[in-house]
Amino acid sequence: MSRVVKVGKVFIGKGYPVSIQSMTNTKTSDVDATVKQIKELVVAGCEIVRVAVVDLESARSIRKIKQLLDFDVPIVADVHYDHRLAIEAIKSGADKVRINPGNIGQDWKVKELVEVAKERSIPIRVGANSGSLRKDFEQKYDRITALAESALYEVRLLERLGFFDIVISVKSTDVLETVKANEYVASKVEYPLHIGLTEAGVGETAIVKSSIAIGHLLLEGIGNTVRVSIAGDPIKEVIVARRILASLGLRKAGQVIACPTCGRCEIDVEKIAKTIEPLVEKTDLTVAVMGCIVNGVGEGRHADIGVAGTKQKAVIFESGRIVKTIPSDTIVDELIKLIEQKVKTSPKA
Structure with missing residues (x-):
């Protein structure tokens, strides 16, 4: 991807970090509830927030929402069917609009929207998902090609109207369809891609897919930008997205590593790890929780801080070096104290 699109203060495209997105599930017209959730999303690590624009009140609420936020986060208006809502959202301060030209209707309506977006330098995200394929493409192509070409059709329409500030998304509920459709689109155009599954499901199923x-x-x-789709609390989407990027080395983030446990384990590894994880994720530290001292120190030697324990005693180690022995019932308190000390003495503190 060579093109770069600016969404508020965030740049999407080659050379810029992959950004994390999510979407509020509040009524956008309920300004207070929406502002509260946006703040929670940003604290969790969300960098671009999308809101549903279902009527003029929702569109106009964007202005009030941005006025009440005490920080600058790009707001994307999600619009379907009525181009006037997208226009009103832009006029109310939306930093990007997400539309499906196919359900906007006649080309002149898309043209009216494009003129306002160009005038105010607001990008447009277009695309297709497995539930909104063009019928003629479904008959002409296999499902993956139909998904990709449905999105590219929308891109070509905007290009004909002289608009090139475009972000593309192609999403399916199926992992392989999503991967192959995005590969197809990436081979055809140079616009930044918004990636993720649509309607991925709930809980672990959504996370795995x-x-x-x-x-x-x-x-x-x-x-170039990601949204993890999980039914329910959107905060979970942001946490998972952050962990995906951290796992790929695309984002610095604290992490807890823990052994899978076995018959030698004499401490509650899962409970300890879950207790400290929220604190660790706010740092750049790697913290190891190992269930026994047989090889725990060796396997966790790359961690900044680690613990390996038995029922009575545990050893605390730093970068593979044992620094102290403690009672096992003080593990959590000791780890929290060490994490806080590390944070205070780090160059960023």
């Missing part, structure tokens, strides 16, 4: 699809594409160098 999204991680495979997004991770595979990013390892291929495809994708």
Whole structure:
């Protein structure tokens, strides 16, 4: 991808970090609730926030929302069917609009929107998902090609109207369809891609499917901004997205590593790891929680801080070097104290 698109203060495209997106699930017209959730999303690590624009009140609420935020985060208006809502959202301060030209209707409506977007330098995200394929393409192509070509059709329409500030998304509920459709689009155009699955599901199913699809594409160098789709609390989407990027070395983030446990384990590895994880994720530290002292120190030697324990005693180690022995019932308190000390003495503190 060689093109770069500016969404508020965030740049999407080659040479810029992969950005994390999510979408509020509040009524956008409920300004207070939406502002509260946007703040929670940003604290969790979200860098671009999308809101649903279903009517004029929602579109106009964007102005109030941005006025009440005490920080600058790009707001994307998600619009379907009525181009006037997208225009109103732009006039109300939206930093990007997401439309599906296919359900906007006649080309003149898309043209009216494009003129306003060009005038105010607001990018447009277009694309297709497995539930909104062009019928003629479904008959003409296989499913993956139909998905990709449906999105490219929308891109060509904007190009004919002289608009090139475009972000593309092609999403399916199926991992392989999503991967192959994005590979197809990436081979055809140079616009930045917004990647993720659509309607990925709930809980672990959504996390696994999204991680495979997004991770595979990013390892291929495809994708410039991501949204993990998980039914429910959007905060979880941001946390998972951050972990995916950190796992690929695309984002610095603290992480807890822990052994899978076995018959030798005498401490509650899962409980300890889950307790400290929220704190660790706010740092750049790697913290190891190992269930026994047989090889725990060796396996966790690359961690900044680690613990390996038995039922009575545990050893604390730093970068593979044992620094102290403690009672096992003080492991969590000791780790929290060490993490906080590391953060205070780090160059960034």
